[in-house]
Amino acid sequence: MSIAAAQRNWSKIRGLNPGQPVVHYGIVLSQPQIHDSLATISSMAEWANQFSTLNFSINEPDGAPTNRFRHVQDLGRVMRRASGRLMIAQSAGNFNMNACNVAFGYDTSAGTNDGILVVGCTDKYDYRYPVTANPESYYFTEKQSNYGPCIEVWAPGQSMTTTVGNGSVVTATGTSFAAPVVAALAGRYGDATTRPIEREAYIKEAADWTGHYDGSSFNLPIYRAKYSPPYWHNIPKRLPVTGVYSISSTTNLNKLVDEKFYDGIDWNAGGGWGSIVIDLGSAKNLTGVRVMIRSSANGGTLNFAVHGGNTINVTAPGVATIPNNPIAYQGSNDQFDLVPYYIPISGNYRYVMLEASNAASWLSYSEVEVYGR
Ligand SMILES: [Ca+2]
Numbered sequence: 001m002s003i004a005a006a007q008r009n010w011s012k013i014r015g016l017n018p019g020q021p022v023v024h025y026g027i028v029l030s031q032p033q034i035h036d037s038l039a040t041i042s043s044m045a046e047w048a049n050q051f052s053t054l055n056f057s058i059n060e061p062d063g064a065p066t067n068r069f070r071h072v073q074d075l076g077r078v079m080r081r082a083s084g085r086l087m088i089a090q091s092a093g094n095f096n097m098n099a100c101n102v103a104f105g106y107d108t109s110a111g112t113n114d115g116i117l118v119v120g121c122t123d124k125y126d127y128r129y130p131v132t133a134n135p136e137s138y139y140f141t142e143k144q145s146n147y148g149p150c151i152e153v154w155a156p157g158q159s160m161t162t163t164v165g166n167g168s169v170v171t172a173t174g175t176s177f178a179a180p181v182v183a184a185l186a187g188r189y190g191d192a193t194t195r196p197i198e199r200e201a202y203i204k205e206a207a208d209w210t211g212h213y214d215g216s217s218f219n220l221p222i223y224r225a226k227y228s229p230p231y232w233h234n235i236p237k238r239l240p241v242t243g244v245y246s247i248s249s250t251t252n253l254n255k256l257v258d259e260k261f262y263d264g265i266d267w268n269a270g271g272g273w274g275s276i277v278i279d280l281g282s283a284k285n286l287t288g289v290r291v292m293i294r295s296s297a298n299g300g301t302l303n304f305a306v307h308g309g310n311t312i313n314v315t316a317p318g319v320a321t322i323p324n325n326p327i328a329y330q331g332s333n334d335q336f337d338l339v340p341y342y343i344p345i346s347g348n349y350r351y352v353m354l355e356a357s358n359a360a361s362w363l364s365y366s367e368v369e370v371y372g373r
C-alpha cells in the first residue's frame, strides 16, 4: 500500500499515487481464503460499479507440488473470474526459477488481453535483481527474481524502504514490491469504467526495453513498466453497444451488456449452441471480443466463430442474424464457470455475430464486450 498510495511521511516513504483510495484486503494464505477473497473483492468492485486494479503479491512457495495459479487450476480460475472487473498485477516470485511454475500463466506463456500481468523485479539499474538479504524478522531472504515467458512486465523492487507492522522503516526486496508499482501505474489510466484489458494494454504499450535480458535460460528482454499519458497510446477501447439480438434466446439479452459479470442474471442459449448479434451503431475498426462465460463444466470443448457485417436481418423483436462472414474462429478446452475469453478479430463492421458451440455445458454468457479503435 505504501508503494501505491502513501502520502509522504518524511521517512523515505512516498507512494506513486499519493492519496489514491485503496481497499486493503488482508487474508490468511490458505487456498480457500485466497479463492474466496478474490471472488469477494471482484464482486465488491461490481457492487460499487467500479472497474479497477488489484495488486496480488502472492505466488506459490518454492517447491510447491502444484501451481494453483495455472489458468486451469483453482486459484488461476478465480483470478480469471476477477479479471472481468480488476486488472491484476501478480508478483512473479523470488526463487530464481521460471515464474510459470509459481504464478499465473498458460503453462508456458502469458496471455495478451486477459487482464492479468505477472511482474518480475529489477534492481535500480534495471537488471533482474541479484540475491539480496532481507531483514529476517520481517521478510525471507530472496534468492533472485523469477523469470520466463509468463512475465509480461518488470518493475523495481530491490532495496525498497517500507514500513512494517510496528511502524519502523526497513529496507526489503522482492517481486512483492514490483507488482504494486505496476498496479499503481495501471491505476493511473482511465477511470472507474476503464476495463482490465484496457489497463493491461496501457501498461504493455508504455513499457520500454531496458536494454537488458533476464539472464536465465530463456534470456528474455526486460521490459520496464513506466507511465506515459494515455493519449500517447492508441489502445483498443471498449465500444458502445446500441443493440443486442439472438436467434437462440431473447431472454436476458440486455444482461449481456449491462456491465454486470457476477449477478447471476445471464443470457442462456437454452442448449449447447447459440448465436448473438451485437450492434455497435456504426462501422468500427474492430480488434476483439471479450466474453465472460457461465458453464456447468470443468474443462471441455467450447468453440467460437465470430462474424462481421454491415447489414442485419431482423425477423422479430430481439431476433436477428447477419450474413455469414467469419472473421475469427477460436477453440478452447479449458472452460469453467465465470472465466473470460478474448477473441482477436479485425475488419470494419457495425455488427458482430458471436456463434458458439459448447460440447460440455449449456451455453451462457454473463457479459460481452467488443473492442476496437
Ligand atoms: Ca496478460
Ligand SMILES: [Ca+2]
Pocket: 255, 256, 257, 258, 259, 260, 261, 265, 366, 367
Ligand atoms: Ca451482464
